[in-house]
Amino acid sequence: MIKVENLTKSFGPKMAVNNVSFTVQRGEVLGFLGPNGAGKSTTMRMVTGFLPPTAGRVTIGTHDMLEDPVPAKRLIGYLPESAPCYSDMTVHGFLSFAAEIRGLRGDAIKTAVQRAVEMCFLENVLHQSVDTLSKGYRHRTCFAQSIIHDPEILVMDEPTDGLDPNQKHEIRQLIKRMGEKKAIIFSTHILEEVEAVCSRAIIIDRGTVVANGTPQELKRKAPNAGAILLRVTGVAAEAVTGKLRAVDGAERVQLVKEEGSTVTVRVLPKSSANGEFSRAVGAAAQGWRVEELHIEEGKLDEYFRSITASDTAKK
Amino acid sequence: MGNITTIAKRELSAYFASPVAYVFIVIFLLLTGFFTFMVGGFFERNEANLTAFFLWHPWLYLFLVPAVGMRVWSEERRQGTIELLMTMPITPWQAIMGKFLASWAFLALALALTFPVVVTVKYLGNPDLGVAAGSYIGSLLLAGAYLAITCLTSALTRNQVVAFIISVVICLFLILAGWPPVTNILTKALPDNRWIVELVSAFSVMTHFEDFQRGVVDSRHLLFFLSVIGFSLFSTSVVLRSLRS
Numbered sequence A: 001m002i003k004v005e006n007l008t009k010s011f012g013p014k015m016a017v018n019n020v021s022f023t024v025q026r027g028e029v030l031g032f033l034g035p036n037g038a039g040k041s042t043t044m045r046m047v048t049g050f051l052p053p054t055a056g057r058v059t060i061g062t063h064d065m066l067e068d069p070v071p072a073k074r075l076i077g078y079l080p081e082s083a084p085c086y087s088d089m090t091v092h093g094f095l096s097f098a099a100e101i102r103g104l105r106g107d108a109i110k111t112a113v114q115r116a117v118e119m120c121f122l123e124n125v126l127h128q129s130v131d132t133l134s135k136g137y138r139h140r141t142c143f144a145q146s147i148i149h150d151p152e153i154l155v156m157d158e159p160t161d162g163l164d165p166n167q168k169h170e171i172r173q174l175i176k177r178m179g180e181k182k183a184i185i186f187s188t189h190i191l192e193e194v195e196a197v198c199s200r201a202i203i204i205d206r207g208t209v210v211a212n213g214t215p216q217e218l219k220r221k222a223p224n225a226g227a228i229l230l231r232v233t234g235v236a237a238e239a240v241t242g243k244l245r246a247v248d249g250a251e252r253v254q255l256v257k258e259e260g261s262t263v264t265v266r267v268l269p270k271s272s273a274n275g276e277f278s279r280a281v282g283a284a285a286q287g288w289r290v291e292e293l294h295i296e297e298g299k300l301d302e303y304f305r306s307i308t309a310s311d312t313a314k315k
Numbered sequence B: 001m002g003n004i005t006t007i008a009k010r011e012l013s014a015y016f017a018s019p020v021a022y023v024f025i026v027i028f029l030l031l032t033g034f035f036t037f038m039v040g041g042f043f044e045r046n047e048a049n050l051t052a053f054f055l056w057h058p059w060l061y062l063f064l065v066p067a068v069g070m071r072v073w074s075e076e077r078r079q080g081t082i083e084l085l086m087t088m089p090i091t092p093w094q095a096i097m098g099k100f101l102a103s104w105a106f107l108a109l110a111l112a113l114t115f116p117v118v119v120t121v122k123y124l125g126n127p128d129l130g131v132a133a134g135s136y137i138g139s140l141l142l143a144g145a146y147l148a149i150t151c152l153t154s155a156l157t158r159n160q161v162v163a164f165i166i167s168v169v170i171c172l173f174l175i176l177a178g179w180p181p182v183t184n185i186l187t188k189a190l191p192d193n194r195w196i197v198e199l200v201s202a203f204s205v206m207t208h209f210e211d212f213q214r215g216v217v218d219s220r221h222l223l224f225f226l227s228v229i230g231f232s233l234f235s236t237s238v239v240l241r242s243l244r245s
Helices: A040-047 A069-074 A091-101 A107-119 A135-147 A165-178 A191-197 A215-220 A237-245 A275-284 A300-307 B002-017 B020-039 B057-069 B071-079 B081-085 B092-112 B115-124 B129-156 B160-176 B180-189 B194-202 B205-213 B219-243
Strands: A002-011 A014-024 A029-033 A055-060 A076-079 A153-157 A183-187 A200-205 A208-213 A228-233 A250-259 A262-269 A289-295
Touching: A002 A040, A014 A040, A014 A055, A014 A183, A014 A208, A029 A040, A029 A191, A040 A055, A040 A153, A040 A183, A055 A069, A069 A076, A076 A135, A091 A107, A091 A135, A091 B002, A107 A135, A135 A153, A135 A165, A153 A165, A165 A183, A165 A191, A191 A215, A191 A300, A200 A215, A200 A300, A208 A215, A208 A300, A215 A300, A228 A237, A228 A275, A237 A250, A237 A262, A237 A275, A250 A275, A275 A289, B002 B020, B002 B092, B020 B057, B020 B092, B020 B115, B057 B092, B057 B129, B057 B160, B057 B205, B071 B081, B071 B092, B071 B129, B071 B160, B071 B219, B092 B129, B092 B219, B115 B129, B129 B160, B129 B205, B129 B219, B160 B205, B180 B194, B194 B205, B205 B219
Parallel strands: A029 A183, A029 A200, A076 A153, A153 A183
Antiparallel strands: A002 A014, A002 A055, A200 A208, A228 A262, A228 A289, A250 A262
């Protein structure tokens, strides 16, 4: 549904997006990750046709965004980053306008507004001016606008930003449900959201794609993925690390925490974890009072930190 | 066409959503009345015509039209709704036309509400209604030209006040270029080069509004106002495109 090829955008000498390519099929939810200023919003603005790319192509359905913008835009629902709404209108007026400009007429407008209002829980503020809404309601109003015409493609820039935990959960469920029938791109900073909602994730850093895969694939690439975490009581830390270091296939042993007589260590394998290795660690732990032993799955945020440059990190 | 109507409807409802629209209309009507009867000396003229009424329109519009049009694009930019508007399945041209026509319709409404002046003149004497109609057409075109210029300046900035000031300055130039006190100075300064004076005053709305006030709807003057509107709106589309790249 969405095909992005070699998309590049420069603002003067600054490369905001550099040679980004990806596709999103119907039934896919693509999570867009990256540090602030990585080029997420710029990419989304090019996908939705707000910004023309410096180079590259965006194809929506069968329409090229540059050559055939109006039919391409018709297929998209878009929630911009700051969730802008016409503040001089009521929620109802704003949504009716959105429906009308999307080409709906007469009763179709009424039903579309009704449906979007129900999906986004806006009944209470329907006749309130957008001006007077709280941030959460305003965000959901803009969200409602993006789904008013039941688009085949949804592009959302930080859809859960500024919502309370309950609303976040609702919106995530909504995205997940809609993702079964639509092609969805959404950007976020919240990595747990990606695991909860996305079928695939792209990590973008300084304008280029640095990772692309399912959340499980990405997690497996995290530095600690496959390591064994072991918590034992009543044994000295040196004895534990010394013995584990000698285990066949152990690359390195990290002392995670030492609390009184309880010692927590992490054993990192040389190659990716396998049954052999965990059995060897288990054998080494024979005779200790083991409180906990598990294979780490790898965390998305560890992987994220390992591949993206942080501007707060010391050079 | 449908999209233009949708945009225009939204714009008009935005005007009337706040008291600003009503305040504007009241101020406009009070000022036209004040200038016609107090400053223009309507009764002292002892003529049953609308000269004293239309005479002041270029000056009245100088402040009132930029006040109406200043928010058209700057507000979209400030609130970020331009990102919504430009990702809707419409062409930029439809958005520009929709917004312009809505504001123009609003000005037309304000102008139409001055009808009691016509009724007064009709009651007092036997005015030429053809002249009145021509003057109204000219006045509406004048407002349209100012408005198109304001749309352009409004697209240039996020700040309504800046848009207001720049458009007042441009419109003031369009008045002064053909205002008799200024043209007289020019004629004195350049006695041998009359064509320069004529060239400068050809850019003025005063020169072109004059004939309308006599009831003459000349195609040249029509063309002038329409080309000011066309040029300004085209420039608006160029500005909006450059904003997005």
